[in-house]
Amino acid sequence: MTCDHCGKQVPDAVFCTNCGAHQGLADHGIAAQERPHHFAAHPGEHVAQPSIFTTLFPHLGQRKLQEFRWALLLGFALVVVLTATGLITAAVLVSVFLVPTLYVVYLYEAEVYRKEPALVLGATLGGGIVLGIAVTIISERVIGGSLGSTGLPIVSYGVILPVIQLIVMPIPALLLRVLPQFGSTIDGLVFGVTAGLGFALAEGLVGYWSILTYPPLQPVSADWIYPITSLALLIPLLHGSTAGAVAATLWRPSRTGSGRWIALFGVPIVLVAVVAFYAGGLILDNHGVGQLIVLFYQTALALLVVLYIRQLVHHSLLEEGLGQEYRPIVCPYCHHHVMAAGFCPSCGVALSASPRRETGLLTAPVGAQAEPEGQ
Amino acid sequence: MAVTCTHCATVNPDGNTICMSCGMPLGPVPVDAAASNPSASAPDLPGVALPVLDEPLAVPAGTSSSPPVQASPTNETNYLPPGYVPGASPYLAAPASGAAPLHRTGGLSVIAIVGVISIVFGGAGAIAAAVRTGATTPPSGVAAPANVPPNTGSGGSTTQTSTNGGITTTPFAKVFVPPGFSINDQGSDYIVLTPDNDDNGAVGLQSEPLTSTKTNAELDQDLLAGDQQNGDPSAKFCTTKAPTHTQLIGSDGAITADVISICENVTPTGGPAYAAVDGFIDAVATTSTGSLEAIWVEIFAPTNDYQSFSNSVPSTLFTQTTFSNAAPTT
Numbered sequence: 111m112t113c114d115h116c117g118k119q120v121p122d123a124v125f126c127t128n129c130g131a132h133q134g135l136a137d138h139g140i141a142a143q144e145r146p147h148h149f150a151a152h153p154g155e156h157v158a159q160p161s162i163f164t165t166l167f168p169h170l171g172q173r174k175l176q177e178f179r180w181a182l183l184l185g186f187a188l189v190v191v192l193t194a195t196g197l198i199t200a201a202v203l204v205s206v207f208l209v210p211t212l213y214v215v216y217l218y219e220a221e222v223y224r225k226e227p228a229l230v231l232g233a234t235l236g237g238g239i240v241l242g243i244a245v246t247i248i249s250e251r252v253i254g255g256s257l258g259s260t261g262l263p264i265v266s267y268g269v270i271l272p273v274i275q276l277i278v279m280p281i282p283a284l285l286l287r288v289l290p291q292f293g294s295t296i297d298g299l300v301f302g303v304t305a306g307l308g309f310a311l312a313e314g315l316v317g318y319w320s321i322l323t324y325p326p327l328q329p330v331s332a333d334w335i336y337p338i339t340s341l342a343l344l345i346p347l348l349h350g351s352t353a354g355a356v357a358a359t360l361w362r363p364s365r366t367g368s369g370r371w372i373a374l375f376g377v378p379i380v381l382v383a384v385v386a387f388y389a390g391g392l393i394l395d396n397h398g399v400g401q402l403i404v405l406f407y408q409t410a411l412a413l414l415v416v417l418y419i420r421q422l423v424h425h426s427l428l429e430e431g432l433g434q435e436y437r438p439i440v441c442p443y444c445h446h447h448v449m450a451a452g453f454c455p456s457c458g459v460a461l462s463a464s465p466r467r468e469t470g471l472l473t474a475p476v477g478a479q480a481e482p483e484g485q
Numbered sequence: 486m487a488v489t490c491t492h493c494a495t496v497n498p499d500g501n502t503i504c505m506s507c508g509m510p511l512g513p514v515p516v517d518a519a520a521s522n523p524s525a526s527a528p529d530l531p532g533v534a535l536p537v538l539d540e541p542l543a544v545p546a547g548t549s550s551s552p553p554v555q556a557s558p559t560n561e562t563n564y565l566p567p568g569y570v571p572g573a574s575p576y577l578a579a580p581a582s583g584a585a586p587l588h589r590t591g592g593l594s595v596i597a598i599v600g601v602i603s604i605v606f607g608g609a610g611a612i613a614a615a616v617r618t619g620a621t622t623p624p625s626g627v628a629a630p631a632n633v634p635p636n637t638g639s640g641g642s643t644t645q646t647s648t649n650g651g652i653t654t655t656p657f658a659k660v661f662v663p664p665g666f667s668i669n670d671q672g673s674d675y676i677v678l679t680p681d682n683d684d685n686g687a688v689g690l691q692s693e694p695l696t697s698t699k700t701n702a703e704l705d706q707d708l709l710a711g712d713q714q715n716g717d718p719s720a721k722f723c724t725t726k727a728p729t730h731t732q733l734i735g736s737d738g739a740i741t742a743d744v745i746s747i748c749e750n751v752t753p754t755g756g757p758a759y760a761a762v763d764g765f766i767d768a769v770a771t772t773s774t775g776s777l778e779a780i781w782v783e784i785f786a787p788t789n790d791y792q793s794f795s796n797s798v799p800s801t802l803f804t805q806t807t808f809s810n811a812a813p814t815t
Contacts (some may be wrong), residue, residue, distance in 0.1 A: 174595070181599040188603045192610075200610025204603045211602045212595075219590045250654065264773050307686075321671070322613070337656070337673055391808075393774050441558050 115143045116432070123455030125153075127436075130428050130453040130460060143370060143428075149420060150427035150453075151296070151463035153443060157424045160413040165420050166350060167213075168296055168463045169220035171442040182212055189342050194331050201334070202321050205342035206314035209350070210235070210307040222300050224291055234301045237282025238308020238353075245278055245309075246316040268389025275385055279309045279353035280360070287361060294462050295358050295369075295426035299419060302357025303305050306349035312350075314341050334402040344408055347386060351415040355380045358422055369425035372418075379418050387411045428458035434461070638723045652805070657692035658780075661805035663798070678802075686786035686794035692808060695777040699769050701743045702728075704779050708765050712747050720749035723762060733768050734781055734804065735811030740780070742768035748788070762791040766803070770811035 113120050116129035124133055130150060131143045149155045151168035163175055170178060185208040192201035214235065217223060223230035249271050283301035286292050292301070315322070318341070359376035387408050394404045431452025438449050442464040444457035453460055486496045511625050590598075653660050656673050663678075666688070670677040675691040699707070705728060712720040728743040752758040767781035782803065786794035 174590075177590075177593065177595040181596040184596060185599050185603050188607060192607055195609050197607070197614060199614045200607040203606040203610040207602060207606050208599070212599055215590065215595055215598050219595070221589065319654075322610075334673065397774060397776055398696055 111460065120451075121449065121455050122484075125453055125455055125458035127449075127455040128432065128434075129455050130431055130458055132458070144425070145428075145458065146424075148458050150424045150458075150460040151459040157420050158417060159420075160417055161420075162205070162347065162413075162416055165416050165423070166299075167216050167220075167425060168299070169442075170223060171214065171445075171464075174219060178212060178216065180198045181215075182208070185212070186342055189338060190335070193334050193338050196331060198334055198338075199322055199443045201338050202314070202318045202341065205338050206311055206318070208342055209346035210311045213304060213307050216299070217304065220300075226289075226291075230301065231284065231304075233282050233286055234304035235308040237285070238279065238305035238310075239312045241278050241282065241305075242309035242312025243316055245275060246313045249274070250316075260374075264389055264392050268392050269385050272384045272388045273381070275309070275349070276352055276356065276381065279306050279349060280357040281305070282308075283353065283357040284360060293362075294430050295361050296423060297462050298361025299354045299358035299423060303350040303356070304356035306351070306353025307346055309353065310349040314345065336405060339405065340408075344405065344412065348384070348408070348415075351412055351419060352380050352384055355415050355419050355422070358419065360424070362426070365426070365429065367425060367429055368428050369422065372421050372425055376418060376422060380415055383411045383415050422465075427463055430462060431460050447453045507771040521571055523535065586772045602617050656809070658690060658806060660690055663802050666802075675787075680794075680797065685790045686784070686797075688798055688802065689785070690806065691779075691781055691783070692811070693779045695769065695779055698777060699779070700787070701767065701769055704767050704769055704781075705743055705745050705765070707779075708745070708767060708781070709747055712749055713764055716751060717749035720747050720763075722746070723748040731766055731803070733766060733782065733808060733811075734806060734811070735780070735808045737773070737810070737812035740768045740770050740808075740811060740813045742766045742781075746791075760788040762786060762788050764791070764795060767815055771814045772810045773812070777814070778811065780811055782806075 112118070113126040114133060115130060116126060118126070118128045120126050120128050125131065125145075125148075126133055129143070130145065132145045132148065144477060146157045149157045149159070149164065152161075153166040154172075155164055156160055163170075163179060167175065167178060185204065189201050189204050189208065192198075192204060214231070217231070218227075280302050282305040283298065286301055287298065292298075355376060359373050359380075365373055375437035390411075391404050391408050395401075434452040436449055436451045437461060438447070439454075439461065440447050441450070441454040441456060441459060441461075443459035444454060446454070446456045448454060448456055450461060452462070487499060492674045496611060571743060599727070627731060630721060651662055653662055653676070654666060655671065655676055657675075660676050660678075662668060665681050666678045667681055669679040669687065674693060675689060678688045678690075680686060705722075709720065709722060721789050723746040728745045731740045731742055731744055732739045734740075743766070745765040745767070747760055747765070764784040765781050766784075767779065770780050772776050784791075784795050784798060
């Protein structure tokens with residue numbers, strides 16, 4: 111059949127395997143082409159659905175997603191138990207390592223790093239950790255010293271430091287952009303998230319160093335549950351999503367279609383969200399607003415960044431999936447064995463948002479199938 | 486004019502460049518492709534398997550559950566993917582046995598990995614705490630500085646030694662731990678220091694948001710009320726004289742503080758009651774947003790030891806400790 115939108119001869123299916131458009135809806139125009147009801151990385155979700163896992167772990171299929179969700183849930187449950195029983199040092203340690211560990215497992219599962227695991231992990235996670243240690247220690251000294259006495263702690267802790275973090279965090283990921291095999295926006299996103307999580311890990315270790323070295327003897331669990339929840343979930347979510355958003359935005363300077371306009375708003379959106387996260391959180395806290403409400407407020411801002419990422423990734427995947435080679439695959443989303451190019455003709459998932467191992471599953475021997483990008 | 490596929494014999498409508506059944510190019514079969522895949526010339530292949538689904542199918546809402554998916558080539562008409570056997574089914578056959586597994590992490594290994602990591606780090610943290618505190622489980626119960634009892638020797642525990650002194654960062658202050666003092670307890674808004682060689686005294690520092698406007702004198706009364714409610718209902722100021730004044734260091738300037746002492750009787754769990762003095766250097770500070778908070782340093786010791794203990798607290802504790810986000814009230 112001929113695709114309603116790109117005009118290519120493609121297999122008769124629900125989605126065009128060349129451009130990803132929803133077939134049979136020619137009169138729906140741009141809506142069918144951009145298919146907002148079918149997020150390119152997870153077609154079962156709307157693009158505007160604020161789903162953290164399918165956004166920041168875009169390569170995972172349905173079943174693996176559930177495993178990762180359960181793993182995070184169980185890890186956090188352990189953190190809560192440790193906090194409730196007064197083992198604050200243990201709770202802090204588990205909190206700091208929980209999400210970064212999960213993400214490293216994800217990188218392994220999805221083989222996002224292709225044949226360069228040491229390079230990618232060293233540059234992104236390692237680079238993020240090094241920068242996190244440096245920025246946190248320096249900022250402690252500078253803001254705790256000269257800037258702290260300026261009378262504007264909200265400006266220094268709520269604006270200056272977050273902006274510096276936002277500039278620094280994606281740098282390790284952006285360095286990988288020079289490698290030709292990592293050309294797609296989703297690579298930038300994942301590498302940025304990894305660098306952000308490395309930064310969050312280091313920041314947590316440095317920030318709570320006094321707790322790790324001087325464990326509190328008689329802690330009141332209620333005092334610790336919010337800071338530790340923030341340490342375990344909120345800060346990794348914020349740093350991962352903001353660094354990922356910035357890296358994904360800058361990954362491809364030249365875009366076409368809707369992705370170009372969305373990318374223009376990327377850095378401003380992230381900047382506003384980060385400043386509102388920290389400065390707004392400080393102001394609310396200083397006005398005696400409950401910590402639970404502050405937590406919800408900050409989570410909402412992090413989800414705003416997640417929504418931006420979904421828009422950018424969706425349109426980037428639709429753009430970058432065009433003109434790919436056909437190859438036999440097991441679709442990682444619907445698990446049909448199909449011949450496909452850029453998108454699964456059955457469910458519409460963008461195959462560049464799929465584990466390399468899975469998209470090349472039917473092509474034996476391994477390596478006989480050329481990778482789509484970088485050719 | 487209809488075109489018959491040379492691979493599967495399906496009759497395709499005029500204009501098709503690829504077979505709508507098997508996805509192979511319509512037209513002459515390249516010699517290389519035919520030779521490399523002998524089965525491609527068979528008009529119908531018995532035994533071509535339906536796809537094997539190893540987990541429930543997840544199809545987006547609004548789409549067909551079994552779309553007729555067909556293979557399609559690229560513009561390179563001689564492209565024949567390795568392993569691809571065209572058949573009657575719109576789907577490709579399942580991969581041959583021995584093919585690479587679908588997932589690199591099998592079964593519940595993700596949960597197992599995170600569980601192991603959590604247990605390792607959690608265990609390390611618990612062991613570290615146990616080594617430092619001398620107990621595997623920290624004692625439960627509120628340990629606000631206002632109620633800190635003196636250590637009792639054998640049952641007491643010292644967390645760490647600060648021989649040379651140093652700054653420790655807490656959410657509410659950068660606290661100078663003087664030489665010879667250790668952090669005994671710590672929370673998000675308080676910290677308790679105890680001397681390494683003296684079991685009978687403790688120093689606490691705390692910050693607490695105020696929900697209403699207060700003066701230092703009103704704060705003094707609140708602290709007295711706190712001691713009365715939490716320990717000794719008969720607690721009272723040790724002197725009827727007006728409080729003397731000193732300064733606490735806020736991140737945004739020095740803050741005038743009251744110096745008061747509260748005399749009370751303390752009844753430790755399982756131990757005899759004793760008279761003690763709870764001394765406060767307390768102040769109302771303002772934050773950058775204009776809200777108010779109470780900050781104080783508390784020196785606690787049995788009455789007989791109070792003078793010597795308070796004299797042993799070095800002034801550097803006050804001069805080098807900075808309360809965060811705290812400025813003088815206007």
